[in-house]
Amino acid sequence: MKARDIALNVGVAIIGLLVLFPLLWMLSVSFMSTGEAANFPPPLIPNRWTLDHYRDLFVNQGMGRYMVNSLALATMATGLALLFTVPAGYAFAKLRFAGRDRLFQLLIGALVIPAQIGTLPLFLMLKSMGLVNTYAGALVPWLASIFGLFLIRQYALSIPDEMLEAARIDGASESQIFRRIVLPTLTPILVTLGLFVFLGSWNDFLWPLIILTDQSNYTLPVALAALSREHVQDVELMMAGAVITVAPVLILFLALQRFYIRGMLAGSVKG
Template sequence: MKLKPRVIALNVAVAFIALMVLFPLAWMVSVSFMQTGEAATFPPPLLPDSWTLEHYRTLFVTQGMGQYLWNSFALATMATLLALGFTVPAGYAFAKLKFAGRDRLFQLLIGALVIPAQIGTLPLFLMLKGMGLVNTYAGALVPWLASIFGLFLVRQYALSIPDEMLEAARVDGASEGQIFRRVVLPTMQPIIVTLGLFVFLGSWNDFLWPLIILTDQSNYTLPVALAAMSREHVQDIEMMMAGSVITVAPVLILFLALQRYYIRGMLAGSVKG
């Protein structure tokens, strides 16, 4: 079958855009295996002359990268579990349960989406300082407990659950808790995975809030630790690239492993309800 020039041009454009997006990531990985100072030459080499793991060994042995990696993983995991625990039941309630002021309250929450999150940073910090939660992971987790966007996402998906299915379960004598556990949660699996992925990636990559709330270096997450190290090793491009690979690789692998659930959840949440 002969391809039309329009189709060929579209494929070439898509391939070019993909190359532009992937090239910096590929070069970052390549530089992380170069000898010290090799990336500073001009023109910068695309591949190492001799591959080395020296920078990764330095990061884990002398810079404590293993501790920062664990801090990020623990914080992102707890943020994800807590966010799902609060947001999924709330989103379902706004979609399927009737209570006084439900619609007006939801409209008020949606209206708050236009307010930049940075505006609430100082008041939240002062509140947590008064509660003694500065430099604690509990304080770092507070902004992730429930997000308005996550609530909206879950609600839109929950609207697609047939009311007849819920009523049939009620007629059979199931309580609201049993309906939620046995009927709603299995049905909402795609959007739960999608929301969990959103929260995990957001918490893992968050820089500003951990920088503000975590004052002890031993509590730093990967982005904060990498920024702190860059001030001391600003000329060591190869080690900074190795640190960037360590920061990016886990979430990239997680996204690729769960992307089919993510796409299903986003598409279903955008067209249903």
């Protein structure tokens, strides 16, 4: 192996270690005894490993309920986003209708508008509909994102028109073409978009904080922020809560990264 290759590998390893170090230290601190992380210099590994903080979170702080809330909300957001976005993205890519290109350009132009600008009008609209402090209200921003529409549309452009025309000549209806040809072809980008939506919904803090007023409906990020106000000095407990919040989505991402990478590289930027 050449010296340059060795140097490159060492550099990549160092960068990877620097990136992973905060996560590894967070995990280590979560197993420390109360107050141990406040020592100087901060210890890297616990002197005595303990699960007391995790036990406290689930037994006394109700973290199990918040985890179920986050899981339910993220799962529903992912399913509904795919349900609405995938047919729309395919229609913009392969179906002809009046004003298609103009409408798509208008939607893409809306991407430059910060999402926070629409927070107040959306909240007032949902309040008038009686959807404040409901999961239905929390799900609204995820139903049909413009970015997801763009992602599906760009990938669907890679589907050969000849394949669709051959199916139509054979007598297949549009719904049959969509179910039997389009959806299997779009599998990598469906997983990619689903992962985006799930991670975004799971990690979202601002909108659930605004729309969910009842503490029993809190998601993990909101519950962890509320808990930090009461236990700001308990670093070990906060780190345990952070591990509970991060670990599920990290495991999910690692399990699906093969589909994610394929979806991002195979066709999501075509067109």
